[in-house]
């Protein structure tokens with residue numbers, strides 16, 4: 001049996017509490033507050049205690065989906081990504097990069113947001129990128 | 136936040152909370168405020184609802200939703216007329232004081248009482264409490280920003296802090312609490328149409344050249360579209376493709392029927408998410424992303440605190456961490472500069488191109504636990520509070536701000552004011568919390584909070600449900616009758632897709648910040664009979 005405790009940061013609000021996520025044999029078994037964290041000081045709110053509650057939900061998407069004849073069906077990454085790449089480059093070629101928009105995410109990491117910003121600007125060539133800070 | 140969260144507990148002598156339901160929205164900041172109170176700090180709560188944190192406050196001040204600028208001008212009016220302003224700070228560090236003063240002079244407590252419903256004497260007392268107990272922190276949230284006058288509201292808050300010299304010292308400041316965990320980081324990282332990472336303006340040719348050189352290509356110097364403009368753009372066909380990562384505009388956007396109508400027309404919609412959200416159901420391609428425990432990275436908390444996120448488990452099935460998806464897609468499009476082996480390497484590039492993150496690295500975060508930006512160099516300790524000794528732009532600018540009525544005020548047909556917000560047990564559009572069994576059980580269904588007087592007016596009886604209408608749509612939901620809300624005002628939490636408050640809200644936006652006016656719109660209400668029993672089996 002392999003037991004692990006990994007320190008990470010809460011996904012819910014902007015307080016920035018950190019917590020240990022406990023796993024046994026790669027399965028999440030618990031959440032423990034981090035005593036040394038300046039914000040939480042060894043405590044969590046009810047959302048924090050339940051922060052991994054949705055992770056193993058059966059509704060999680062496990063494969064890319066592509067709309068075929070009106071329905072979303074499971075496809076491989078290869079098929080999904082070539083479809084996206086083809087469509088985006090086609091639209092860019094026909095109507096210019098500014099006919100594409102991107103919404104990045106306040107739930108994703110800094111690194112992921114940075115990459116979306118780089119993708120929008122450097123790869124597609126548009127400043128049409130925003131997220132829900134206003135919402 | 137100009138200041139850091141622990142300062143509230145250790146340094147603040149007064150904490151003014153406005154438009155933040157802190158105990159529900161930011162529970163562990165609220166507990167800092169409780170500790171501050173135990174230490175003797177004074178707490179003032181200004182909010183249309185008698186929220187939980189108001190119970191511990193020295194003063195709780197209810198007011199009419201949307202009258203924020205009037206209330207803030209009123210506080211400043213009292214401070215100036217009683218000579219409680221920080222003259223030295225104003226002279227040394229600010230400009231445009233006279234213009235601001237000329238406007239504020241018109242907002243006597245009596246006039247503010249008329250506009251906002253705050254008794255004049257209460258306003259005077261609050262102004263004295265705030266001005267005399269330095270350092271004083273102002274804490275606010277979406278209650279301030281989600282208005283057509285959101286930018287005015289924020290400027291007024293900055294005015295109040297500068298007027299009393301409450302900037303650049305520990306325990307003071309202007310402290311917006313960000314709703315989602317990494318809103319701060321998404322803004323810092325250039326997830327905005329007008330700036331590159333670190334708020335370097337896209338309109339600046341120097342910034343453009345810098346990124347052009349670093350990336351081998353970039354966009355022009357024209358500001359891009361905001362979320363709302365993009366949604367409208369796919370509706371009218373000016374935007375041909377929309378790529379949405381980890382957002383659910385179908386529940387989060389104001390005036391949902393309009394948002395659905397637009398997104399349904401999208402020529403090409405890509406949604407990258409962990410669930411088949413309401414938005415993903417409309418997509419042409421859905422890409423399965425990773426949850427926060429399935430990836431390495433960093434989040435930046437509301438007080439500019441950068442902390443590590445660590446991978447605990449693998450994503451389910453063929454799902455993939457979002458950073459990896461973006462890299463693969465970019466490579467598919469033939470782009471260089473996306474061959475990162477790990478998020479650690481992405482952070483190294485961020486640090487090279489983002490001055491305020493220049494000294495942030497995984498090695499340092501491992502050692503220190505966190506760093507507050509600005510942290511410009513590898514030997515810089517980080518910056519818990521901003522504006523010490525000097526503002527980043529030089530002198531602090533006062534703004535003369537007049538009160539304006541909200542875009543939609545109650546009238547004969549729609550006599551009630553609707554305001555929306557969050558609950559402690561749920562998060563944003565509920566796609567995560569409503570799939571967490573324990574959180575779901577706490578508040579499984581939507582409801583509207585109404586005052587007993589308004590309940591009587593529609594002859595509401597226990598167990599009945601109501602239909603709430605605005606000019607944009609209607610929803611049906613349960614009712615909670617409570618004196619915690621002002622008569623004439625109703626409150627609906629916005630987490631629930633099946634009775635989404637945002638069907639009702641107004642898409643009017645602040646002209647500068649383009650924030651929708653979620654916090655105020657006009658509605659009417661009627662009872663619709665008793666709900667069927669929810670228990671299963673024969674009863």
Ligand code: SF4
Nearest residue numbers: 010012013017045048
């Ligand atoms: S534990 Fe609660 S207060 Fe702390 S970050 Fe998470 S949601 Fe916010």
